[in-house]
Amino acid sequence: MALALFLVALCIVVELISGALRRMVLGEQMPKRRGLFTRLRERVSRAQDGWVDGGREVQVAALRTTDGNYRTTPPWTLERVTRTVYVALFVVALIVSVWISDIDLSRVADGLGSMWNTLGLFFPPGTGGIGDELWKQLIVTVQIAFAATFIGLIVAIPVGLLAARNVAPTPGIAKSLRIFIVTVRGIPDLIFAIIVIVVTGLGATAGAIALSVGAIALLSKLIADSVEETAVRVQHAVTTAGATRLQVLVAATIRQSGPAIIAHIFYQLDTNIRAATLLGVVGAGGLGFYLMNASRVMQYDVVTLIVILIFAVVMVLEGLAMWVRKVIS
Template identity: 65%
Template sequence: MTVLLPPRPREREPEARTVPRPSLTSIGVTVVLAAWLLASLWSVASLKINVATFADSLGNAADFVSRIFPLDYPPLGEILTMTGQTLAIVTCATALSVILSALVSLAAARNTTPGTPLRWAARATVVVTRAIPEIVLAILFLRLFGLGAVAGILALGIHSVGMVGKMYADAIEDTDAGPRDALRAAGATWWQQVVGGVFPQALPAFVATALHRFDINLRASVILGYVGVSGIGMELSLAMKTMNYPRGMALALFVVALCVVIELISGAVRRSLLGDRAPKRRGLRERVLSARGGWVENGSAAKVDGPVAMRTPGGDYRISPPWTGERIRRTLYLGATVLALAAATWGSDIDLSRLAEGITSLPRTLDLFFPPGTGGIWDELLVQLLVTVQIALAATLLGLLLAVPIGILAARNVAPTPGVAKFFRIVIVVVRGIPDLIFAIIFIVVTGLGATAGALALSVGAVGLLGKLIADSLEETDVSVQQAVSAGGASRSQVFAAATLRQSAPALVAHLFYQLDVNIRAATLLGVVGAGGIGFYLMNAARVLQFDVVTTIVLMIFAVVMAVEGIAMWMRRAMS
């Protein structure tokens, strides 16, 4: 007898989980972003940045416009003299930063100084010089060397090491090890390996960074005029302090035009020297032979990307680079650079005796800054430091709201037409060319002294930097992913949200915190002209010779900047 048993019920297979469980890192990133957003919204509300504030300022804006016309430009001779002084200071400062950064970057790069205390000391130097505002260095050097160009050159040059040194170190670490290994195998010393195998590869990045830093130093030199550095900035500060608005705004517009023109020239020079194409990767044999200057095949000269090796009648090889159009152009650029440096050194009118006297008095001057003191206003300094952070947070949020649409429309792979992308790229260049100080002066006159003017000035200025970074990040996304999404029938907006934006999200978050870092330092500088925050107390302490209070304020700013930079570094690692 056969007994039929009912079929056993099939065990239910667990459903596949389509959404991964959030990791602790992703939760941490979300918490940090939420905290930034809440703090930024709180800062906007605390600074009373709203429609009512703008409405109340309309009358001031109309009155200000009526008071600046007609513009009062100085005579042509005075303008040329001021421009020459400013460009001389900026040129010498940039050259100084290049020299110092080249040395610091060799010590900071892993492939040239691996695992030694010297490398960590060099990295610390880069961080410290970047965190200390240039105006603080200017106050120190003005005390040492008096009014004039020397203080501005040293302040801008040393502060620039923070950016230029880091970029140079990264460029050195990105070089190919092949040429240097070939030189080492041939018996070359460490310095010969660096000169022959490292610097030639990093030179394009060195040139591009130096030209970019020149643009930044030109804009920064304007605000140094408020503490006594000669040039256009000093004349602008005198005009605004005496409420000579026709002269002040005329100089401000001239500064804007000068910065935009210099940036356009700098960009053209970068493109002419470096081109728009990335260097082609070559095989090991080509890299090694190119590093040695070329090679000979079958007894004749072979064309390579560099010098050509020729056989002499005696049987030896001599390096004889041909005078191609590219070499002639680069030689002309080099000659023009040397002449510009010579003219800038002469135009700076550096008093060597005063320089030597200042260096001799350095220990005595440093005693004025140490130990740090509070001047009896510690509580007020803490409050103003919080205001400075609020300015930076509010400016970053408002700047993001302004920069996102502009950056999207400036990206060639996202903009509706190439013409639209080009137009918004021009907008970004123009805004980048306007120093934050100019925006601050305008908003101070319109909204009055205080933190509101500083936040609005930095938010508009953020369009130049943040808009460019957003556009570049969108253009660097993988086009094949976008094409795959589009082939599936997605619309243009769906492709942007699902492919382009998703790929660039980590970079956009990194840019956001970088802008916050920049805004904290910039908010300190704008406080010097009355745009709120701790910078106002920094300037007052310097004016009444309370240099111990200056040191305390610098340490407070340094601590905040280091905290923000630490969060930014963690965010970049977490989202990479």
């Protein structure tokens, strides 16, 4: 539980950084809470950019140089300096993280020297005398993934829509649901699986329930982010035409984010297939149990076959996702 709480705190920090970067990248496209401080920031921004009567025309004189030509690069405003500092801090943090990880490249070189002998243990793939059971457990793994994705989608659609700032009735609802999403996302699926196994016992049911909880959190975040990244001007245009809030949501918001949401659903599905394999290690059903046993008794040919089966299923789902997105778009 201590490790789980640490991961929750780390996930919250990453979520805050991610939200700040998204707001910086999206700019005015990002839905805003029009409170007192927001209105003050808008007025300061208009004054800095030279907005005229609330429009978006930048003063041409500010772009003209001393020799009469025009600038081809933006000026070093406070916003540009802030972005540059953020990028520099990110690069420094990345370099420091690699440095303090104390990666031993000599061990990597030693491993590369014996790589061909090691790979020879994994080929050719074999069934190890349990081919029929592997096929049955592959079907169970796919069933777990589909059930978890379906359950997660039913809950994630309303949660994700209400977590989007341009859809939520009030900023408080969006913020509360964002906190809920990031809290659930911070708990690993293995911990959920262990808790559910204690309650329901071993089997595929525990795996499906555990993965569905993780799917709710991830799909909700992806749906909320996709909805927030839709063109605000289109929504304003539909609203100006007299559409209700629900009509704007269906005709403008969901219509724009539909292909991305479909892609997120298929991404969650193939993620659940791979996760269901891992959850089998702790007794949550699927191929994971046989994968662990094969690695323990050094039946590496069986390990290769299981990996190939999972890879084939994921590739089929990827092709299906590409076809569905093409049809919808």
